[in-house]
Amino acid sequence: xxxxxxxxxxxGGQGTVVASDILSNVGLASGYEVKKSDVLGLAQRGGxxxxxxxxxxxxxxxxxVGLGEIDYMLAFERLEAVRRLPYMKPAGxxxxxxxxxxxxxxxxxxxxxxSPVQILATxxxxxxxxxxxxxxxxxxxxxxxxxxxxVLLGAISHFFPAGASIWEEAxxxxxxxxxLEINIKAFHAGRVLMEGAS
Amino acid sequence: MSVxxxxxxxxxxxxxxxxxxxxxxxxxxxxxxxxxxxxxxVVADRYKDVLYxxxxxxxxxxxxxxxxxxxSGVRALVTTKSVGMNVLADSLFYLPYTGLEAGLxxxxxxxxxxxxxxxxxxxxxxxILGKVPMLEPADSQESKDMVVLSLDLAEKFDTPFVVRxxxxxxxxxxxxxxxxxxxxxxxxKPFPRNIAKYNCNALFARAKRPIxxxxxxxxxxxxxxxxxxxxxxxxxxxxxxxxxIVAEYAREVFPDASLFKLGMVHPLPExxxxxxxxxxxxxxxxxxxxxxxxxxxxAMGLAVLGKDIFPTYDEILPETMRSxxxxxxxxxxxxxxxxxxxxxxxxxVRSAVLCPGCPHRSSYxxxxxxxxxxxxxxGCYNLGCLPPFEAQHTMGSMGSSIGQLxxxxxxxxxxxxxxxxxxxxxxxxxxxxxxxxVHNRGTGAVLIMDNATTAMTGHQDHPGMTHNLMGxxxxxxxxxxxxxxxxxxLVKEVDAFxxxxxxxxxxxxxxxxxGPAVLIAKGECIFVTRDPKPTYTVxxxxxxxxxxxTRVGCPAVIKIEERNPKNNRRxxxxxxxxxxxxxxxxxxxxxxxxxxxxxxEAAE
Numbered sequence: 001x002x003x004x005x006x007x008x009x010x011x012g013g014q015g016t017v018v019a020s021d022i023l024s025n026v027g028l029a030s031g032y033e034v035k036k037s038d039v040l041g042l043a044q045r046g047g048x049x050x051x052x053x054x055x056x057x058x059x060x061x062x063x064x065v066g067l068g069e070i071d072y073m074l075a076f077e078r079l080e081a082v083r084r085l086p087y088m089k090p091a092g093x094x095x096x097x098x099x100x101x102x103x104x105x106x107x108x109x110x111x112x113x114x115s116p117v118q119i120l121a122t123x124x125x126x127x128x129x130x131x132x133x134x135x136x137x138x139x140x141x142x143x144x145x146x147x148x149x150x151v152l153l154g155a156i157s158h159f160f161p162a163g164a165s166i167w168e169e170a171x172x173x174x175x176x177x178x179x180l181e182i183n184i185k186a187f188h189a190g191r192v193l194m195e196g197a198s
Numbered sequence: 199m200s201v202x203x204x205x206x207x208x209x210x211x212x213x214x215x216x217x218x219x220x221x222x223x224x225x226x227x228x229x230x231x232x233x234x235x236x237x238x239x240v241v242a243d244r245y246k247d248v249l250y251x252x253x254x255x256x257x258x259x260x261x262x263x264x265x266x267x268x269x270s271g272v273r274a275l276v277t278t279k280s281v282g283m284n285v286l287a288d289s290l291f292y293l294p295y296t297g298l299e300a301g302l303x304x305x306x307x308x309x310x311x312x313x314x315x316x317x318x319x320x321x322x323x324x325x326i327l328g329k330v331p332m333l334e335p336a337d338s339q340e341s342k343d344m345v346v347l348s349l350d351l352a353e354k355f356d357t358p359f360v361v362r363x364x365x366x367x368x369x370x371x372x373x374x375x376x377x378x379x380x381x382x383x384x385x386x387k388p389f390p391r392n393i394a395k396y397n398c399n400a401l402f403a404r405a406k407r408p409i410x411x412x413x414x415x416x417x418x419x420x421x422x423x424x425x426x427x428x429x430x431x432x433x434x435x436x437x438x439x440x441x442x443i444v445a446e447y448a449r450e451v452f453p454d455a456s457l458f459k460l461g462m463v464h465p466l467p468e469x470x471x472x473x474x475x476x477x478x479x480x481x482x483x484x485x486x487x488x489x490x491x492x493x494x495x496x497a498m499g500l501a502v503l504g505k506d507i508f509p510t511y512d513e514i515l516p517e518t519m520r521s522x523x524x525x526x527x528x529x530x531x532x533x534x535x536x537x538x539x540x541x542x543x544x545x546x547v548r549s550a551v552l553c554p555g556c557p558h559r560s561s562y563x564x565x566x567x568x569x570x571x572x573x574x575x576x577g578c579y580n581l582g583c584l585p586p587f588e589a590q591h592t593m594g595s596m597g598s599s600i601g602q603l604x605x606x607x608x609x610x611x612x613x614x615x616x617x618x619x620x621x622x623x624x625x626x627x628x629x630x631x632x633x634x635x636v637h638n639r640g641t642g643a644v645l646i647m648d649n650a651t652t653a654m655t656g657h658q659d660h661p662g663m664t665h666n667l668m669g670x671x672x673x674x675x676x677x678x679x680x681x682x683x684x685x686x687x688l689v690k691e692v693d694a695f696x697x698x699x700x701x702x703x704x705x706x707x708x709x710x711x712x713g714p715a716v717l718i719a720k721g722e723c724i725f726v727t728r729d730p731k732p733t734y735t736v737x738x739x740x741x742x743x744x745x746x747x748t749r750v751g752c753p754a755v756i757k758i759e760e761r762n763p764k765n766n767r768r769x770x771x772x773x774x775x776x777x778x779x780x781x782x783x784x785x786x787x788x789x790x791x792x793x794x795x796x797x798x799e800a801a802e
Contacts, residue, residue, distance in 0.1 A: 011548065024207050024371055034207060035337075037370040039313065046753050047550035061446040063337075063370035066517045068537060079545065086540050101776070103548040107756050108586055108748050109768075111546040126540055136775075145775050 003056040004032075005065040009084045010076025011101045012040065012047045015149030018174055019074065020051035022153055025170035027055035030162050037063035046103075048080060073127075074156050076135075076148065077101050078119045085126055093129040095155050095194075097148065099136045131155070133193045139186060147186035150175075154190020158197060164188070208374045210367035213338035214305050215240035216376065217345025218275045219249065221301070222383025225267035226251040227260035229626065230655035231279025232314035233368040234307035238277055239656070242667045248379065253658050253667050256596070256626040257286035261304070265289065268298040268358075269396060271387040273349050276302075280309045281595065283321050285627075290358065291328045292398045294413075295406045297356035300384045301349030304330075308364040310486045311513040316576070316595060318511060320487035321362055325464035329410050331417050332360040332464040333426065334442040338372040340461065344426070346377075351420075355413055362463065366443045366513070418465040426461025429474055436528060437478025439471065439491060439502075447516045448484050451523065466494055475500050482507065482528065486514050552581050554754040555731075555778025557649050557694035557721025561618065563750050563782070564701050565589035570616050570708065573602035575628070577620035578654045579647050586751045590618055597627025600644055603714075604631060607640035614708055616643045621677065622652035622660040629684065635714040636685040643707035644686075644716045647694070648677060649723040657725055681716045688712070694721030697785045724778045731779030732795050736770050740791035743767035747783040747792065755783055 006023060010016040017038055027034040032055035039050050052065045067086045073094045075081030081096040088094065098116070105111045114122070123130045135151040150171065157167050168184055175183045208216060214237045218226055226241045226249060228234065242251045254260035257278045264274035278286050283306050290304060306324075309315040325332035333348060335341040341363060348359035394402050421427060436455040440448045445459040458474045460466070475481050475495075483492040483504040492504035507526040508514055514522075523529040552559050562582035565572050566589040574580055574590035575597065582590040592602055599617035606615045619628050624646050632644060652658040659666050661675045681689045688710045692703045700719055707715035722729070736747075736758075743762035747755050747770050754776035757768040772783070772792070784792035 012550075013553075021207075021371070028205070028207055028373070033373065035370060035372045036207075037366060040369070046548070046553065048548045060372070061450045062443075062516050063366065063372065063446075064515065066515070066535075068535065079548070082542055083545055083548075085542060086538075090538065101753070102756050103546045104551050104585065104751060104753065105546045105549070107753070108751075109745075109757065110585075111544070113546060122542065126538070 001056070001058050003054065003058070004072070005070050006053040006055075006072045006074065007050060007065065007070045007084055007087050008053070008074045008076075009048070009050040009080045011080065012049050014049075014076045015146065016049050016051060016076055019149040019153050020053055021174050022167075022170045023156070024053050025173055026160070026162055026167055027053065029166050029170060030055070030160075032056060033058065033060045035060040035063040048083065050084060072156060072159065074152055076152065078116065079103070079113065082114070082119055082122050085123065088127045090126065091128045093131070093159065094123050094127050095131045095133060095152065096123065097135040097152055098132050099148070131194065131197055133190070135190065138189050138193065141189070142182050142186060144182060147183055150183045150186040151190035151193070154187040154192075155194045157187070157191055158194035164191070204376045205373050206376060207371045208338045208342075209236065209369060209371045210335070210338050210341045210363055211236035211307075211369070212240050213341040213374050214277070214345055214361070214363065215244065216374065217342040219245040220342065220377045220379050221346035221349040222273050222380040223275045223349065224249050224272035224383060224385075225264060226275040226277070227254045227263045228277030229254055229257045229260055229282055230652050230658040231282050232655055233309060233365040234277045234279045234282075234305065234363075235655040235658065236368070237305065238667065239658070246668055251667050253652075253660065255661060257282040258289050261286045261289035264302055265293060265298070268300050268302040269296075270389055271299040271384050273301040273384055274303075275345070276304045278304070278306050280306065280315055280319055280321055281317060282306075283319075283324055285596070287324060287328065290324070290330065293358045294329050294410050295398050295403050296396045298352065298358065299387070299390060301352040302358040303345055303348040303352065304358060304360045305345070306360060306362055307368045308362060310364055310366075313365055316593065318487065320490060322463055322490045323488070325360060329414060330358055330360050330464075331355070331462065332362055333461055334362045334463045335367060335461070336442050336446050336459065337367065338370070338374045341367060342374055344461070347426070355417060357413060362442070364443060414465050418468065421462050421465055421467040422470050424462065427467050427470060428459055428461070430457045430459065432456050434478045435480065437474055437481050438484055439474070439481070439495070440484045441491070444484055444486055444514055447514065447519055451516050451519045452529070460491070463491070466491070468498060471495065472498065472500070475502070480528070484508055484514065484519065487511065549584055550581055551584070551751060551753055552578065553724055553778070554752050554776045555724040555780040557719065557723065557780075558582065558647050559750055559752065559780070559782050560694055560697045560700045561645060561647060561719055562587035562589050563697065563786070564704060565616060565618075568704070571606065571611070571613050573599040573606070573615060573617040575599035575617070575619040575623050577623055579618055579620055582618065586749050596623055597631055600628050600631035600635065603642040603644065604635045604638065604640040607635070607642055608638070614642055616645055616704070616708065618645045618647060620653070621646060621648040621650065621662045622658075624677070625661050625675075632681065632686070632714065632716075633684055639713055641711060642714055643704060643710070644714055645704070646677060646716060646718045648718050648720045649726075651723050651726045653723045653725065657723065677718050686714055686716045688715040689718070690716070691718045691720055694719040695780050695782065697782060731781075733774050733777035733779050734772050734781060734784055734792050734794050735774070736772055737791050737793065738769050738771075740789055741769040742789055742791070743769045744788060745770075746786050746788055750782050750786060752783060754778070
């Protein structure tokens with residue numbers, strides 16, 4: 001039995017749900033049974049958001065994945081990557097966007113935001129494969145921070161046999177036609193970021 | 199929507215909308231509320247060429263609109279969130295008495311785990327209380343199919359049906375095989391002048407009692423036969439009875455057990471349950487929240503385990519189910535999954551916050567400063583209860599803020615209070631209590647925070663807006679004139695983005711003695727505004743690190759590394775990606791260190 005469990009996490013407003021929709025569609029197009037589940041923050045923006053996605057060649061019952069059972073985490077924000085670590089399999093893969101969005105507890109000085117070095121060390125202590133990517137910087141080269149989610153999809157696409165055309169098709173099912181071109185570019189820019197990764 | 203041989207991934211909410219389309223619904227109504235809100239949005243977005251959809255002013259209105267349509271011979275769908283069922287129930291409960299001319303389905307999305315609700319109620323009880331049949335889907339395919347089935351059955355049995363979904367189904371996607379819309383869906387016919395059927399005067403309604411009881415027996419007989427109540431036989435050592443998403447978890451956690459998955463949770467197929475019970479050595483009911491099935495099975499005299507093993511609150515996710523089952527000896531201890539100890543230390547919490555550019559920010563900044571008692575209502579603005587504001591002291595149910603304010607006044611509290619209520623919530627349930635304040639001469643400031651949308655649930659329309667769900671241009675209701683017409687003698691409107699103006703108006707309203715005063719703080723939600731503003735920046739040479747700007751609780755206001763040598767505190771900065779240019783921080787800065795830039799990042 002082949003089953004692949006994903007967790008997409010980030011902060012409300014970053015486009016995590018769109019990314020997880022596309023990831024689900026890629027699974028379906030690759031011939032898997034697919035379920036996915038979104039847990040959205042209370043606010044439109046600023047809360048923690050996570051989606052679980054399950055691809056399997058057997059029927060999938062629960063749409064969520066338990067702690068210690070995630071193969072791939074796509075984290076849109078450094079702190080959120082750490083927060084969701086308990087979901088990861090030790091042999092799993094974490095792709096973390098090198099972006100920081102400070103919670104109010106940090107801006108008001110009640111708590112400190114861990115340093116990038118600390119965060120990377122924590123992730124590496126518990127998960128075998130950790131890749132940090134500068135998705136925001138890449139997205140801004142197209143002039144739009146809104147494509148961060150598609151840049152990150154490009155990065156994770158590196159690990160799967162599905163060809164770019166399957167991903168592009170899945171993106172076109174979710175992204176409005178007006179914004180498709182820039183998002184396809186973002187996808188390929190993200191894919192390039194992972195070139196050379198094992 | 200992804201299409202591949204008509205196998206598509208749909209969320210439970212999308213599937214309900216698809217079911218309404220395929221089932222020939224002509225009128226769909228509801229009031230937005232998590233996790234049900236997307237249903238009508240999808241109906242309007244994808245299917246409005248063939249059916250009418252509206253956001254009604256509240257759930258009770260939605261139920262009555264649907265009833266009127268069903269009386270007229272058109273199939274109807276009503277959507278509500280868990281607690282909206284309490285508002286809707288008043289009108290749902292007359293419908294088993296009247297019956298209908300065309301199918302009528304209520305979809306309620308429960309919120310087990312309280313992701314976005316003020317209580318955790320088990321709406322299955324409404325089926326027993328209201329004597330209405332209830333189905334419970336376990337995934338998107340069943341969500342669609344059960345809407346279509348309910349529409350047929352509603353006509354067959356002359357009663358509305360309830361489909362109980364929930365957050366995990368509504369917001370999960372699974373594969374659905376699409377069908378076609380029924381040919382010739384029922385069309386409006388001359389309105390029935392059948393008073394004995396449709397008028398619930400006790401004279402007529404009393405005569406319906408035996409009919410309703412007989413109908414439940416007929417439905418029970420149907421439940422014995424239907425394949426939606428399905429037994430998945432495996433070993434007979436352990437038999438599990440469950441329904442909905444919990445039955446899906448149970449299938450994974452207990453791969454060897456026989457599983458009776460109920461698609462219909464009221465009325466129950468008693469004979470089929472008795473047979474299942476007789477075939478298994480140990481019988482267990484697994485259900486979230488209250489022992490709804492368990493109590494009924496026990497009333498049948500069956501020996502059954504349930505809430506002595508599994509919790510009566512919160513979700514029973516697969517992990518919880520597994521550990522409870524191991525604890526009770528239903529699963530061998532060897533099934534326990536080794537969990538790594540992961541020490542993450544103390545991570546900064548990420549509580550939900552008012553968005554950068556939110557028009558509510560000025561009000562909570564001021565209410566925090568003024569230290570007045572604030573009764574609050576339901577909407578994004580309840581985030582005003584969290585740091586750094588901590589200025590919305592109560593929140594109960596839709597519209598309760600105004601009634602509570604009247605209570606403070608009636609109790610002759612030494613302090614005069616403020617209540618905070620959004621525009622959509624005011625239309626939903628705020629008008630009646632404001633009339634109460636006027637009529638009974640209560641005092642206090644009613645702060646209507648008019649952001650020109652129903653923001654928290656995803657920006658649905660309401661009577662204060664210039665369009666409706668069908669996209670028609672409509673005359674907006676003027677809140678100020680409405681409040682004046684209701685008899686409020688002091689009604690003020692103010693620009694929510696001008697802190698000083700809001701402050702002086704709030705003080706004037708609080709001082710008002712002649713009945714309630716209404717202050718309408720107007721400012722568009724950043725998600726609906728068509729007027730994006732340039733971002734702000736902090737001049738670090740002027741910033742004195744006094745933290746005034748961080749007290750407005752904006753996620754875009756951050757601390758930079760540079761410190762003020764005098765107090766050794768970090769100076770402020772503004773994240774240009776997050777800033778939406780409202781300028782509240784600049785207005786509270788005592789040294790003029792914050793100013794507007796001349797550029798805004800492209801909106802998309």
